[in-house]
Amino acid sequence: MSSETLARRLGVSIQQLQKYETGQNRIAASRLWAMSQALGQPIQAFYPPDAGAPVERVESDLSLVSRLRARDRAMVLALARRLLRPPP
Numbered sequence: 001m002s003s004e005t006l007a008r009r010l011g012v013s014i015q016q017l018q019k020y021e022t023g024q025n026r027i028a029a030s031r032l033w034a035m036s037q038a039l040g041q042p043i044q045a046f047y048p049p050d051a052g053a054p055v056e057r058v059e060s061d062l063s064l065v066s067r068l069r070a071r072d073r074a075m076v077l078a079l080a081r082r083l084l085r086p087p088p
Contacts, residue, residue, distance in 0.1 A: 001039065009038040 007017040010031065019025040027035070036043040068076065 006035070006038055010034055
């Protein structure tokens with residue numbers, strides 16, 4: 001598909017599409033979804049292969065925490081709980 005055709009399907013100018021391609025401008029989630037539809041690709045095609053594997057990253061992070069001294073581990077876990085708490 002040409003850049004012109006994709007830009008037209010997305011409702012943006014060719015210049016804007018080029019800014020998306022070069023990373024000059026960020027792409028909103030809704031625009032990314034529209035791109036996936038226009039290109040006939042699943043949205044996952046735009047992400048690196050390991051982007052959908054947060055469990056493995058969490059497990060490796062937890063193994064790092066387990067190597068800390070007890071006092072430091074308690075501080076890290078307290079900070080994580082605070083960060084995960086919903087805002088007031």
